[in-house]
Amino acid sequence: MITPTKGISPDRALLAVGAQIAVQLDRPLTVSQTWARLREWRRENGHPASLSFGWFVLALDVLHALGIVDLNNELLTRGTAHVAPAAR
Structure with a gap:
């Protein structure tokens, strides 16, 4: 579900959909605006899978759990995901 499997195609995996959502968040947007932009983007970029x-909400949940998106004052924004420093 989160990654592609035998039953989940790569363009429907939650991480792939999440990446497509992140592309839409070039500025703060409402959930409805993000949903509309994502559907249009998928149509324009040849993603025929419904x-x-x-x-969409599950993909947002994954992004939020990873710290990639935040919901502030009813607007989705890119989060500040903290990456651990590389071990030496």
């Missing part, structure tokens, strides 16, 4: 709003 995407339900529920799947």
Whole structure:
């Protein structure tokens, strides 16, 4: 589900959908604006697999859990994911 599997195609995996969502967040957007932009982007970029709003929300949950997106004052923004320094 999070990554592609035998039953989940690569363009429907939650990480792939999450990456597509992150591309849309070039500025703060409402959830509805992000959903509309994502659907348009997928249509323009040849992603024919249908995407339900529920799947979109699951991808947002994954992004939030990873610290990639935040919801502040009803606006989605790119988060400040903290990356651990590389071990030497």
